[in-house]
Amino acid sequence: MGGGTNSYQEIEETEVILLWGSNARETHPIFFHHLLKGVHHGARLFAIDPRRTSSVRWADTWLGLDVGTDIVVANAVGREIIAQGWHNQAFIDHATTGFAEYRHSVEPFTLAEAERLSGVPAPAIHQMAKAYAKAKTAIICWTLGITEHHNGVDNVSALINLALLTGHVGRHASGLNPLRGQNNVQGGGDMGALPDRLPGFQHVEVDALRQKFEQAWGTTIPPTRGWNLTQMLEAMGNRQLTALLVLGENPLQSESDRHHTEHLLRSLDFLVVQDLFLTPTAELADVVLPAAAGWCESEGTVTNSERRVQRVRKALEPPGEARDDGEILFDLARALGHDWGEFNAEKVWNELRALSPVHAGMTYDRLEKEHGLQWPCFDEAHPGEMFLHSRLWEQPLNGPPVAFQVVAHSPPVENLTTEFPLRLTTGRRLDDYNTGVQTGGFDSPLRRGETIDLCPEDALALGLTDGEWVRVVSPRGAIDAPVRLSNGLRPGLAFMTFHFQDSVNTNILTIDATDPRSGTAEFKACSIRVEKKSL
Amino acid sequence: MDIKVRGPHPTEAERLAVDAVLGQAVSAWAGGKRDLGREGRISLLGGSEARAERHLLLPALHAVQDRFGWLPPGAIAYICQRLTIPPAEAHGVATFYHLFTHQSGAPIHVHVCDDIACRHTGGLDLLAQLKQQHTGSKVVEIHSSPCLGLCERAPAALVLRSGKIPQGCAVGHATSDTVAAALPADTFPDAGMDWLLATVPQQGQPGADLALLTRVGRGDPASLADYQATAGYAGLRASIALGGEKTIAEVTTSGIVGRGGAAFPTGRKWDAVARATDPVRYVVCNADESEPGTFKDRLLMEGDPFALVEGMTIAGVAVGARQGFLYIRGEYPLAIRRMQGAIDQAVAAHLLGDNILGSGHDFHITIRRGAGAYICGEETALFNSIEGQRGEPRNKPPFPVLHGLFNQPTVINNVETLANIPLILRQGGAVSAALGTPGSKGRKLFCVSGHVARPGVYEFVFGITLRQLISQAGGVPGNRPIQAVLLGGAAGGFVGPAQLDVPLTLEGTRAIGASLGSGVVMVFDDSADLGDTLARIAAFFRDESCGQCVPCRVGVTRQEELVGRLRHGQTIGSPADELALLEEIGQVMRDASICGLGHTASSALQSALRLFGPGILAEKHA
Amino acid sequence: MNEPEMWYKAPPRPTLIPLPPVRATKPQVELTVDGQTVRVPEGATLLDACMERGIDTPTVCFHPNYTPVNVCRVCVVELEGARTLVPSCSRLAEPGMVVKTDSPRVKTSRKMVLEFLASSVDLSTAPELLARCQEYGARPERYGPPAPPATDRDSRAAGHHHEPAGNEAQRVAQPVKIDNGLYIRDYSKCVLCYKCVQACGDEAQNTFAIAVAGRGFDARISTENAVSLPDSACVYCGNCIGVCPTGALMFKSEHTLRAQGTWDETRQKQTDTICGYCGVGCTLTLHVQDNTIVKVTSPADQDITRGNLCVKGRFGHESIQNRGDEPELPA
Structure with missing residues (x-):
């Protein structure tokens, strides 16, 4: 099961926080409130980020690594902890396997070597290793700075290894917490919107689990996992996939390498888009199904980053012909020959509860009264789990031990060259969201439109001034954007968002190198050059 | 902290003025030069480290005001960057004090x-x-x-x-x-010795029994040698020999209570701090003497500065504090100079600083300058002011002995109280305890002003009556009759000619419903326009309320309006209604305000109305 | 976790439900409130004790999630042995305390505080406070007719002021500040409860765009040098609006509807749902009038938001509302 191991409240009480590849101050503002409570209570905050962001500026220590060297730093922290004897041998012996291999694998990552590869001064890595290992409680949080890489899964494993090494998991105020970038990403996973999972994280390739669903649904389920997004795009490319139903996504703008994505979508035989808005993707569709807004025009549940299942409720009548997603899907099923009856969100939910043990105890009534419940929640008397993996501390160990994962450093796919000498990394800003479809509608006084952020040194070297429009070129394409000088960057590092795709299409630049295991693209690292525009 | 500083860039002169007090900026993110070689990948100033600099705000604002005669926005923005202070908060602090100027003007x-x-x-x-x-x-x-x-x-x-x-x-x-x-430039009419002597009319008078004031006007206040030649530092030596616990016992034995007005037993305060579990403690001297009519603390600092340094040092060593703050009101430039001189000399002579007199004790004193705010004389407001916050009083409890400066256990004493300490340690607490009355032990300074022949600071063993004191001060010029005497300052109250035999002790004044306060004795003869004085007192509280709590913020405003109405005979309801309303305003301020300012903002006015009736307010036409 | 086998099998159930470390249960404190014995846990305030007894206590500056600033003084109670009244919101209960909440002194103080507020502040959008004024018999008219609005409040210096004639009651009345499209600031309605400063500060948002400036009756909530919000550090989270007890801080949408006379709370429905943006899962309370979101708040008693939101959650609903204006599908 994938999910944040701790509750937000726990970060208020932890001693050390590692905020890794996350500008939560702007991307998860309310989570950051909890984090700052922790800081005000005396927690030491380490921020690991190539940019000196507004989150970083709260940190006691900043590790400004090069983009894509997270494994280097993590392994060096691991090595330093082992070298100094700060690791929790008792926990390692009790609850893990593969420590010897891990120790062997991190051996080359000396502080000096890590400094050479990542750029982070050795003392800072040492400091973080010491603080993390010696703390009674410590939490690692990350967001897309870790996952949006061609080796995002390895990045995550490198962080998990640190928690296993020190025993900072499975305890109150100690754990590992990915912050979900989008509402209900967690819930999508909960509900089985993963290539290999049925609802409740039950693996489709485990016969007993699959058969349980087959029995309940009176149908056969393909016994092998499906495609992730990368594989789907590949399948479109070789015509294995020819019809697509897109629900509430805008892949044309959100996927890397826009030209390529557009080509693939156009090559489909049949494209259906179900969305609130007539997005650029929807404009390519054969059929558009206008949908009601899940968060305010329909009933249901979502799951947040602390695994809390929460009720969404209908506050507005959807406009025009827009309908509840569930109703649309029920109608589609009916049209395909399966009558599921009248759509009712609670009935669907109760069906899930019957099939997914981790959701079994969450009645609508309880979700209402208890302001949501955190999975796993096995029965109606179960309060839900505040933090996960407490079993690792049980004597004797309850269940199988957890293995260290040996991970190797693998730099970003796209090397910097003389032709493309700048590293472009992407992210979000506070008042905007993803491709700007939803946030574009409100009059934010903070909004300043898309910019290509450069450090003053690079701008000077290129003869550029603040606000000047430039041409940004990557091996895949070129766009125009105004320059914004940012002190949080250093030479060779550039930053853009992808909030303003209608005017500045950042994802024309980004690379579609993806992690085959997660299907996530390397949005965080491509190479570009910036050209002065001739007048 | 991701503060946003959007103010203009500082000029070179502004930067230098701030750097002069804060030193060079270590980080580009704190206003320094950008050097990616040093901080391209790490932060030279960590988040909590940067936030801990806040207490330097007031000194930095002073540096800018001193340099330019006002607070240019570029300089404020630079201070904000240097100290990681949100500009809105710096604005809130800067606008709290009336010695800061916000528009460019005269130097x-x-x-x-x-x-x-x-x-x-x-x-x-x-x-x-x-x-x-x-x-x-x-x-x-x-x-x-x-x-x-x-x-x-x-x-x-x-x-x-x-x-x-x-x-x-x-x-x-x-x-x-x-x-x-x-x-x-370079003119200092306040620096001479003659006025010092004049301010202590008892000096050299036969029969005068001076202990606290004995050096004032005689020895050179800038000379440590003079001080030591007149028993200076005997108290500290005695204290070090006794050790902390016995030092506190002597202070307790002496029966001395705070001379700032609240009259809390000093020994008990010290004892509570010495017993606190938290090892980080502070000693703060409250030299924000702003009560109208009070000037004794200034005189002590200007005339006998080493005594205060010695008193603070004894306190610091006794309670186990390593750091002391001396908060002097910004209106006392000479006192600030003299105290800084005394501190510097004491440090040079190992009477202050690390390992004092080889005892192993460390104690440092830092001067902090007020910037024009009566309320900062309130002890918790003073803490906030030192910490770089607005000088708003805190609610009590918790009390300073456990949660004081920087939320640490803190001894806070008034200048006069601390000036007594060397004497007590030198002579033994019992000597002091034997003086005065059972309810008021030791010596007291009185600030006598107004219609008297020889205004000044007078020192007496507790027990002298008001009439005797006025007579010691030469009586009323021209032998005019006394109309009233203000005891305790604007926060005190008036007594009439019938009450002149009140003993000036804590219990004596309390018995007639008055208070000794900070020792103000301001005499008004029959020619004085007391109504005008009362209107000024009402205006004073309107000016000086910090504005934090409703009863005081609005109460002092409504009180002043009402005094205006009564004075000009333009009442809204009947005069009786208006007087009842005035009483109610006073009651809510007394009962529900956060601090002493609100509690006492109506006391002088009410005392005058009780003594003289509402007619006292009527405008006098000469 | 990453054990390969665990991709297939759900991890076993923990034997015990994971809970935070057990904290020693606090001893109970017994005190007397209005003649009745009350027991509250150590660390509870007198206000907690009053609530325990069901004693209705007025508050203005108190916010259950924030450290009490105890500045409004309307919650004062009489504590035996104390020289002055004490603020119940911040005074901790101690064993043996004898507290009175209905004594004449308490009633007078509360009445006067309310009267002071009503005579100096526009409470027209603070119905709860107006009701309290009535309950305690506040008569703000005793201070004379209201003085006209002032335009210089943002620049008033500390210290000497122009002495009033006294024939009219000075107020905080001043022009409304409308400097952005999201929310307005009408400081004529400001009771200076400090809650917005706390919300913007370290109690929640940690942006510190506003602070109290000036002194005494001229104290005010201000940005640096009283610049407009777009020129300040404001990030438009609107958490200040969420805690404002008087409507001094208000959604522009509400302000506009009120100005048009179409704001009608009886026609509004409040629905709790979850914000559709990032994955934190903030509860939004949507205030809907005529199928339009007119205001967004968040419940203060839920642990994720504690009443706080970010700019997207608070204001980012326009695009949902504007869908009616979408162009027709291409033919």
Whole structure:
């Protein structure tokens, strides 16, 4: 099961926080409130980020690594902890396997070597290793700075290894917490919107689990996992996939390498888009199904980053012909020959509860009264789990031990060259969201439109001034954007968002190198050059 | 902290002025030069480290005001960057104090006292005269000021000269000529010895029994040798020999209580701090003497500064504090100079600093300067002011002995209290305890001003009556009858001619419903317009309320309006209704305000109304 | 976790439900409130004790999630042995305390505080406070007719002020500040409860765009040098609006509807749902009038938001509302 191991409240009480590849101050503002409570209570905050962001500026220590060297730093922290004897041998012996291999694998990552590869001064890595290992409680949080890489899964494993090494998991105020970038990403996973999972994280390739669903649904389920997004795009490319139903996504703008994505979508035989808005993707569709807004025009549940299942409720009548997603899907099923009856969100939910043990105890009534419940929640008397993996501390160990994962450093796919000498990394800003479809509608006084952020040194070297429009070129394409000088960057590092795709299409630049295991693209690292525009 | 500083860039001069007090900036993110070689990948100043600099805000603002005569926005923005202070909060702090100027103007600021002691002795005329004289001046700006603590030499003015070498001086018996003479650089009319002597009329008088004031006007206040030659530092040596616990016992034995007005037993305060579990403790000396009519603390600092340093040092060593703060009101430039001189000499002589007199004890004293806010004399407001916050009092409990400065256990004592300490340690607490009355032990300083022949600071063993004190001060000039005496300052109350035999002890004044307060004895003869004095007191509280709590913020405003109505005979309801309303306003301020300012903001007015009836407010037409 | 086998099998159930470390249960404190014995846990305030007894206590500056600033003084109670009244919101209960909440002193103080507020502040959008004024018999008219609005409040210096004639009651009345499209600031309605400063500060948002400036009756909530919000550090989270007890801070949408006379709370429905943006899961309370979101708040008693939101959650609903204006599908 994938999910944040701790509750937000726990970060208020932890001693050390590692905020890794996350500008939560702007991307998860309310989570950051909890984090700052922790800081005000005396927690030491380490921020690991190539940019000196507004989150970083709260940190006691900043590790400004090069983009894509997270494994280097993590392994060096691991090595330093082992070298100094700060690791929790008792926990390692009790609850893990593969420590010897891990120790062997991190051996080359000396502080000096890590400094050479990542750029982070050795003392800072040492400091973080010491603080993390010696703390009674410590939490690692990350967001897309870790996952949006061609080796995002390895990045995550490198962080998990640190928690296993020190025993900072499975305890109150100690754990590992990915912050979900989008509402209900967690819930999508909960509900089985993963290539290999049925609802409740039950693996489709485990016969007993699959058969349980087959029995309940009176149908056969393909016994092998499906495609992730990368594989789907590949399948479109070789015509294995020819019809697509897109629900509430805008892949044309959100996927890397826009030209390529557009080509693939156009090559489909049949494209259906179900969305609130007539997005650029929807404009390519054969059929558009206008949908009601899940968060305010329909009933249901979502799951947040602390695994809390929460009720969404209908506050507005959807406009025009827009309908509840569930109703649309029920109608589609009916049209395909399966009558599921009248759509009712609670009935669907109760069906899930019957099939997914981790959701079994969450009645609508309880979700209402208890302001949501955190999975796993096995029965109606179960309060839900505040933090996960407490079993690792049980004597004797309850269940199988957890293995260290040996991970190797693998730099970003796209090397910097003389032709493309700048590293472009992407992210979000506070008042905007993803491709700007939803946030574009409100009059934010903070909004300043898309910019290509450069450090003053690079701008000077290129003869550029603040606000000047430039041409940004990557091996895949070129766009125009105004320059914004940012002190949080250093030479060779550039930053853009992808909030303003209608005017500045950042994802024309980004690379579609993806992690085959997660299907996530390397949005965080491509190479570009910036050209002065001739007048 | 991701503060947003959007102010203009500082000029080079502004940067230098701030750096002069804060030192060089270590990080580009704290206003320094960008050097990616040093901080391209790490932060040179960590988040919590940067946030801990906040307490330097007031010194930095002073540095800018001193240099430019106002607070240019670029300089404020630079301070915010340097100290990681959100600009809105810096603005909130800067606008709290009336010695800070927010618009560019003249380099020299002259503050002329129009408060209760000065207004009837030429202060108002002087103010009008100077304002007229300097209308449109680009060099001198005239401000009216609350009490400058120079009541024995009324009328008073304060000259603050900004520039590369900022200077301040007080002008006593001020006239437009003496003020003009004090405008050029390097003129210090307050620096002489003659006025020191004059301020202690008892000095050299036969039969005068001076202990606290014995050195004032005789020894050179800038000389450590003079101080040591007159039993100076015998107290500290005795204290070190005794050790902390026994030192506190001596203080307790002496029976001394706080001389700032609250009369809390000093020994108990010290004991509580010494027993606190938290090892980080502070000693704070409250030298924000701003109660109208009070000037004894100034005199002690100007005339016998080492005694205060010694007293603070004994306190620090006894309670186990390593750091002391001496918070002096910004209107006392000479006291600040003398105290800094004394501290520097004491440090050089190993009487202060690390390993004092080889005892192994460390104690340091830092001077903090107020910037014009009566409320900062309230102890918790003073803590906030030192911490770089607005000088708003905190609610009590918790009390300073456990949660004081920087939320640490803190001894806070008034100057006069601490000046008693060397004496107590030198002579033994029992000697002091034997003096005075059972309810008021030891010696007390009185600030006598107004209509008396010899205004000044008087020292007596507790027990002297008001009549005796006035007579010691030469009585009322021209033998005019006394109309009233203000005891305890604006926060105190009036007594009438029938009450002159009250013993000036804590219990004696309490028995007649008055209070000794800070020792103010301001005499008004029958010619005085008490209604005007009361209106000024009402205005004073309207000016000086911090504005935090509703009863005081609105109460002082409504009280002043009501005094205006009664004074001009323009009542809204019946006069009886208005008086009842005035009483209710006083009651809610007394009952529900956060701090002593609100509690006492109506006391002088109410006491006068009780003594003289509402007619006292009516405008007098000469 | 990453054990390969665990991709297939759900991890076993923990034997015990994971809970935070057990904290020693706090001893109970017994005190007397209005003659009745009350027991509250150590660390509870007198206000907690009053609530325990069901004693209705007025508050203005108190916010259950914030450290009490105890500035409004309307919650004062009489504590035996104390020289002055004490603020119940911040005074901790101690064993043996004897507290009175209905004594004449308490009633007078509360009445006067309310009267002071009503005579100096526009309470027209603070119905709860107006009701309290009535309950305690506040008569703000005793201070004379209201003084006209002032335009210089943002620049008033500390210290000497212009002495009032006294024939009219000074107020904080001043022009409304409308400097952005999201929310307005009408400081004529400001009771200076400090809650917005706390919300913007370290109690929640940690942006510190506003602070109290000036002194005494001229104290006010201000940005640096009173610049407009777009020139300040404001990030438009609107958490200040969420805690404002008087409507001094208000959604522009509400302000506009009120100005048009079409704001009608009886026609509004409040629905709790979850914000559709990032994955934190903030509860939004949507205030809907005529199928339009007119205001967004968040419940203060839920642990994720504690009443706080970010700019997207608070204001980012326009695009949902504007869908009616979408162009027709291409033919």
